[in-house]
Amino acid sequence: MSAREAILARARQAQRTGYLPKPDGAHDAGLKPCATTETMHGNVAQGFSPAIAELLPRFLKELKGVGVESYVEDSDDAVRARVREIVGNRAALAWDADRLPYGVGSTLTGAAIGASPRDVQAAAEIGVTGCHAALAETGSLVMLSGPGTPRSASLLPPVHLCVVRRADILESMGQWFAEHAAAIASAANCTFITGPSRTADIELTLTLGVHGPGKVIVVVGP
Amino acid sequence: MSATEPHGGVTQGDFSERVAGALADSHLRAALDNATRQLGSRRILALASLDNADTVRDQARAARLNALAHLPEFLERFEAKLVANGAHVHWAETPQEANRIIVEVAKQTSTRCAVKSKSMVSEETHLNEALEEAGVDVVETDLGEYIVQLRRDRPSHIVAPIIHLTKQDVAAVMQQRLSVPYTEDTQELAAIARRHLRKEFLRAEMGISGANFGVVETGTICLVTNEGNGRMISTMPRVHVALMGIEKLVETMADLDRCVKVLARSATGQKITVYTTLVRGPRGPRDTDGPEEFHVVLLDNGRSRILAGETAEILACIRCGACLNACPVYRTIGGHAYGDTYPGPVGAIVTPGLRGLHDWSALPHASSLCGACREVCPVRIDIPRMLLELRREAAPHAEPQSLRPAMKMFAWVASRPRVYRAAAKAARWALRRLERNGWIRRLPGLAGGWTKSRDFKAPPGPSFQEMWRERQRQKGRAA
Numbered sequence: 001m002s003a004r005e006a007i008l009a010r011a012r013q014a015q016r017t018g019y020l021p022k023p024d025g026a027h028d029a030g031l032k033p034c035a036t037t038e039t040m041h042g043n044v045a046q047g048f049s050p051a052i053a054e055l056l057p058r059f060l061k062e063l064k065g066v067g068v069e070s071y072v073e074d075s076d077d078a079v080r081a082r083v084r085e086i087v088g089n090r091a092a093l094a095w096d097a098d099r100l101p102y103g104v105g106s107t108l109t110g111a112a113i114g115a116s117p118r119d120v121q122a123a124a125e126i127g128v129t130g131c132h133a134a135l136a137e138t139g140s141l142v143m144l145s146g147p148g149t150p151r152s153a154s155l156l157p158p159v160h161l162c163v164v165r166r167a168d169i170l171e172s173m174g175q176w177f178a179e180h181a182a183a184i185a186s187a188a189n190c191t192f193i194t195g196p197s198r199t200a201d202i203e204l205t206l207t208l209g210v211h212g213p214g215k216v217i218v219v220v221g222p
Numbered sequence: 223m224s225a226t227e228p229h230g231g232v233t234q235g236d237f238s239e240r241v242a243g244a245l246a247d248s249h250l251r252a253a254l255d256n257a258t259r260q261l262g263s264r265r266i267l268a269l270a271s272l273d274n275a276d277t278v279r280d281q282a283r284a285a286r287l288n289a290l291a292h293l294p295e296f297l298e299r300f301e302a303k304l305v306a307n308g309a310h311v312h313w314a315e316t317p318q319e320a321n322r323i324i325v326e327v328a329k330q331t332s333t334r335c336a337v338k339s340k341s342m343v344s345e346e347t348h349l350n351e352a353l354e355e356a357g358v359d360v361v362e363t364d365l366g367e368y369i370v371q372l373r374r375d376r377p378s379h380i381v382a383p384i385i386h387l388t389k390q391d392v393a394a395v396m397q398q399r400l401s402v403p404y405t406e407d408t409q410e411l412a413a414i415a416r417r418h419l420r421k422e423f424l425r426a427e428m429g430i431s432g433a434n435f436g437v438v439e440t441g442t443i444c445l446v447t448n449e450g451n452g453r454m455i456s457t458m459p460r461v462h463v464a465l466m467g468i469e470k471l472v473e474t475m476a477d478l479d480r481c482v483k484v485l486a487r488s489a490t491g492q493k494i495t496v497y498t499t500l501v502r503g504p505r506g507p508r509d510t511d512g513p514e515e516f517h518v519v520l521l522d523n524g525r526s527r528i529l530a531g532e533t534a535e536i537l538a539c540i541r542c543g544a545c546l547n548a549c550p551v552y553r554t555i556g557g558h559a560y561g562d563t564y565p566g567p568v569g570a571i572v573t574p575g576l577r578g579l580h581d582w583s584a585l586p587h588a589s590s591l592c593g594a595c596r597e598v599c600p601v602r603i604d605i606p607r608m609l610l611e612l613r614r615e616a617a618p619h620a621e622p623q624s625l626r627p628a629m630k631m632f633a634w635v636a637s638r639p640r641v642y643r644a645a646a647k648a649a650r651w652a653l654r655r656l657e658r659n660g661w662i663r664r665l666p667g668l669a670g671g672w673t674k675s676r677d678f679k680a681p682p683g684p685s686f687q688e689m690w691r692e693r694q695r696q697k698g699r700a701a
Contacts, residue, residue, distance in 0.1 A: 003522075004313040007468060010526035011294040019534040020291055021604075023284035066496075114510030122424060138494045147508035151457045155450060173482065173494075177475040184475075185440060188506050189456070192498040197450040199412060200490070201366035201382060202389050203253075204260050207412040210365055211419065212450025212497065 055136040055169045056220065062139030063218055066195030067208070070218040076102040079163065079221040083107055083128065086161055086217060093124030093157055096148030100130050101165050102221050114150030121150075127157040127213065132183065134164045134218075137172040140194040141218070144187035154193060160213035162193075164220045237584035238675055240559040250386050254556050257385045258547040264491025265544055265598065271493060272483065282484045283601040285477035286538035289438070289469075290529065296438045296471050297520065303441025307503035310517045317347035320521045324349060324430070324463055325356045327517055331461045333358055333427040337419075339445065339452040340364040341432030342380060342541060343465050343521060345563045346576070349430070360430075361422045363451040365415050372399045378557030378565065381489045381543035386556050419451075429455030429513065433466035434540070435481060436518075438473045442502050443518065446485065446495040453497050462501070462513035468520050469529075469537040481540055484600035488542035524576040532611045536571045538601050545595035545605060551588050560585060567595035567605045574612055583616035587675075643687065650681045 001009070056072070063070045073079045079102040093112045097105025108128060112120045129149070133142040141162050145151050154160050170176055173192065177184070184190050197212030208214040244250060269275045289296055301311045310327075314320035328336065336358055338344065350360045350371075362371040366383035370376065372395045377383030384392070389406050397404040402414050431452055435444040443464050445452040456462045472478050486492040505512030528537055546552045546566030557565035562582070564572045570585040586609045595605040635641050656662045657680035665673045672678060684692070 002313070003315045003319060006315055007313055007520070007522045007526055008294045008297065010522070011297065011468070011529060014526055014530035014534070015291070015294065017530045017534075019530065019532055020287065021535055023280070023287050062493075118424065122420075140494060140498075145509055145512055146506060147510075150510045151453065152511050155453050155457060172479075173498075174476065174479045177479055181475070184500070185502070188501070188503050188509060188512050190500040190502070191453060192494065193496065194492075194494050194498075195496050197448070198496055199365045199449050201364070201369070201384055202387075202392050202408045202411060204257055204382070205389070205408045207408050210412050210416055210449035210451075211363065211423075211454050 052166055058136040059169050066139050068195055068216045068218055072220045074222050079219055080104055080107050082219050087126055090125040092126050092128050093121050093153045094128040095153055099148040101163055104163050121152050122156055124157045126159040127153040128161045129153045130163050133176050134169045135172055136169055138194055140192040143191045145189040146187055155212055158213055159215045161217045164218055166220055241555050244555040244559045250556055254553055258553045261547040265488055268487035268491040278480055278483050279600055281480040285472050285480055286601050289471040289473055290537050300436055300438045304518055307441045309503050312519045314519055314521045317523055320347045320519050321349050321352035323519055325352055328358050328428055335359040335426040336428040336430055337361050337363050337422050337426040337455045338430040339455045340367050341465055343432050343467055363419050368415055380541050423454045423458045426459045428461045429459040430463050431455055433464045433470055435478055436471045437478050438471055442500045445499045448496045450497055453499055456501055457511055461515045463517045465519045467525055468522050469525050485540050485542055488544040488600040528575040533571050533575050533608045535603055538603055539568050542600055544598040548594040548598045550590055571608050579616055586612035653681050
């Protein structure tokens with residue numbers, strides 16, 4: 001018998017023993033229908049209604065809470081100017097220009113991209129990306145890997161600058177899962193970034209920038 | 223870690239020795255006290271940030287119990303999804319099998335260097351030693367685990383592996399092993415680790431991780447990290463291997479959401495960890511980074527046996543470490559005294575389950591049964607119930623007959639107040655002869671069983687009845 005069959009056979013046998021407690025019915029009322037994302041979507045969609053006007057301030061507050069610097073701009077031009085100012089003359093590693101919102105790519109002349117040699121990417125001083133969604137509840141940036149949206153840009157440089165479209169701000173991870181199941185299923189990797197890379201391994205002292213960027217900056221556009 | 227052989231069992235004697243060692247280490251006790259206290263209060267604040275924390279905990283519990291109740295079907299569905307997503311799926315019954323599979327993948331992919339993010343399961347299988355024997359350099363990349371590796375130490379906490387070390391300890395080992403100037407500045411220590419490990423991420427052919435969860439409906443692995451090493455090892459090397467216990471499943475993304483919500487809050491007091499990564503498969507055809515091969519190794523190692531017994535519920539554990547921080551025993555003795563991969567209340571159940579109760583029967587006794595672990599558990603696992611169950615299973619068959627004469631004698635004494643008072647007075651007098659600084663280290667005869675693993679509080683001065691009589695007498699005099 002293969003390891004697979006042996007494990008499955010033992011697990012089936014275990015199912016018949018009945019030692020596993022049942023979830024407490026009183027606590028779990030109304031939970032069961034969550035078998036698929038479709039039903040979950042149906043169940044919770046009503047819960048995800050706050051207007052963008054409410055989501056933006058919550059998102060900014062959460063960003064502040066996790067140590068992210070943020071700017072809110074009201075025009076495409078202002079976003080581009082802000083990005084230009086932040087990047088300065090640092091070597092950048094960016095998403096492909098056609099994947100960045102507000103024409104931000106045009107301000108990044110000479111930036112490395114995902115197709116650049118790895119040592120060039122690794123030497124970048126700032127990563128510039130968009131995001132596929134932003135979550136107000138936790139101040140998270142959602143990144144899907146794919147053509148033109150390399151993971152390296154939000155991971156390798158010591159600073160990560162993320163440009164967020166205001167309309168992409170959602171309530172929570174639950175809403176993102178419920179409403180974007182197809183997008184998630186099409187990407188090899190989906191990462192939620194919430195603040196700068198950190199550790200508290202040494203005497204529980206907060207230390208930033210261990211492996212990922214030690215500084216994260218968000219620019220929210222119109 | 224220098225031991226090639228998995229550790230042997232912990233007899234009561236070994237356990238007592240380790241505990242005595244831990245208790246004598248005032249440096250360890252101060253570090254533990256500070257860390258567990260802080261983690262405990264951060265957890266409370268973080269849970270308060272959920273308006274419906276109790277409901278979410280119930281939902282997370284239901285998600286985990288549901289996955290365990292349907293484990294064989296879910297494993298098959300999970301496997302089918304993974305394969306459809308382009309992953310290679312391997313099954314291992316034993317740690318040796320899991321290690322063999324990963325060594326084989328390393329050979330096939332010409333791996334000379336493997337970078338690892340934190341994985342308790344790989345501690346369980348002693349994967350590093352197996353890979354090193356096969357000529358592969360293995361580098362731990364979680365800062366705490368990296369220091370553990372540099373010191374050839376063992377992690378002492380599920381979430382905070384070097385909870386037992388001070389920054390001076392860390393500074394010393396970095397200076398010695400990495401030839402860098404001595405510094406106690408934690409920011410600088412982290413920067414040194416970043417520089418050293420960045421080179422390893424870029425040269426490694428293989429990345430190895432555990433898995434915090436496996437999502438059945440999508441065939442997704444979820445990794446949660448704060449440092450970004452989980453992203454690094456699943457992005458930079460050509461091959462990514464995830465080693466996971468078969469119990470780590472949740473059925474849906476909605477279930478995952480609920481579990482993630484309580485995991486970070488309970489573990490480190492964050493609403494969500496800095497990086498929550500969902501790995502669905504190898505890189506897409508037009509992606510410029512991400513692994514070309516993605517392997518998932520599903521390890522049983524006793525889990526299916528646990529599922530068939532009284533401690534099945536412990537498999538719902540999401541490894542947050544909250545029960546360690548809350549446990550008065552863990553907080554006093556630390557993780558190493560437990561002798562195996564999983565310390566604390568959860569370890570006292572998991573270790574006998576994975577390794578056999580016979581050799582590890584001391585662990586279920588390392589608890590005061592205060593129930594703090596059950597209180598803080600994000601998925602409400604009834605740990606004290608199972609500790610008692612394991613104690614019962616491990617106990618030699620009791621002979622109530624032998625107790626009967628003693629109980630009869632006690633009943634005779636206890637039902638005669640004069641005799642009882644006299645006996646109590648005599649006992650107090652005798653006990654005070656054994657006292658030193660308010661405590662008795664060793665009781666004579668049968669009572670010695672009590673003092674084998676703990677001291678006995680010496681009786682205080684006069685008894686309550688004596689004090690009462692004295693008080694009445696003084697009142698009478700005053701009046």
